Amino acid sequence: MACGEMSGQQEKEVHLRVAAYNVEVGSNATAQEIGEALLPYDLDIVCFSEAPGGGSTEDVAKVLGLSHIVVGRYTTAGHQDKYKSIASRTPLYDYEEILMTDTLHTVTKARTAINDKEITIYSVHFPFGWRDAEHIRETTAKLAHFAYYLREKQDVETSILLGDFNFIPSNDNYISNDYEMFADAGFVPSWNDLGTDITKLNTHNAFDSTDIGSGKVIDHILYNPSKVKALDGSIIEMERPLSDHKPVWALLQVN
Template identity: 40%
Template sequence: MGISVAAPGTEDQITVRVASYNVEFSRSATPEQIGEMFKPYDLDLVGFDEAPDGDWTARVGKVLGMKYSYVGKVSSANHKDKYKTILSRTPLEGTAEYKMESPGHGWNPASAVRAVTEIDGVRIAFYSLHICASGKTNGHAYKLATQILPKETTERVIVVGDYNNRIGDDAMDTILEAGLNPTWKDLEIDLSKEFTYNAFDPKKSLGVIDHILFSTRSDAKTTDGGIIELETPLSDHKPIWAELVFPRKNPK
């Protein structure tokens, strides 16, 4: 899908452009290379997972002119440099990290980082996560849907990351039932023909396991986006992006 020029906000709605990328601890690319790759998308927010600690996210931001970042403290499965981070064009507040553990079900710990930002006068809560595959009620997805998202008080919510589950899996059904929509639905992309992992070895494809979700109560619509196909992969995952349009009027 081609890249459109970002649409300016209007009196009735705002446009927000976001991306998500599991960068595999930056093993195959520098933060500067990843920043250059994202430049054409004119992004407002990026969620990274499996990102290195320290100033790695800020270095991506320097390339993109995005000055604000938040780096979590929980590394996925306690491995080195697998943190969840947020990069933003606008200031962040209310930063937090939610640790998720599900003993006996996949790797632990998982986590989601969260921050609120104001874009063109509208407040948005943004989450970046990395969770493992699971069933409907026995894993990180269940904890996200039943213990974390219900506590969110901001009406407009975006949740991005590596879910390690495909749309239609029980785990994703649990998350969507918590009041979220996948951008793929509005984009009418046939996910059965696509994959976000493994970018280096398509024969080991797990399908589309990276997603951008948004709150149904926000009445947002996805107007552009997709999987970013790179001639030379920068990670074992493919980056994804979306353009979301939110009504300015508070949702009912």
């Protein structure tokens, strides 16, 4: 490739530092503490799951220097103060609450633009089917509904999904049917680009020091690899956990 072509390609690339954090309704930390824990990562966008209402996301965002906030309309599973929210350095617009068939489980969506490149952000907190066969079927139908929605959007948008997915991706020893629906829609987790073996890590049960290597990584950053690539990132480990989940972050290159 000629130097001019390379320079032009680099100018079209956007680098974006993002994170996802299920903050467990802020029951174990203040907004100030959550913001200070994320501050070293110089984030451009953070998506929160189980964010309490009453301005909590805005308070965390102030610590992070993020001026633009969207808080979802519906709480997850109808529980009190379990909102999905987005905090961003750049303006957010076209807010929409995507129903995963009903208002009990939704996805909070907004767009932003960086260097004239439009990016669609989805803050997620997916349901987990466990009670019985009917509950599992209901949950699977909701995930399938949203996966189909995303598949139909891939010709027209650059989508980034961040949050608590409540599933682990497929690996050499396990096939996750929930994950495969999103893989079929064209999405991969940042762990793939980073070469991270998440089967020996966890993002849930953060307060249980014996659960470090359980493989229960259920918090992710997903994107279409034809449009986005992770250059850096990790699970954020804390000496004193601020939630039962651990935050995850990534430096993304958006082409």
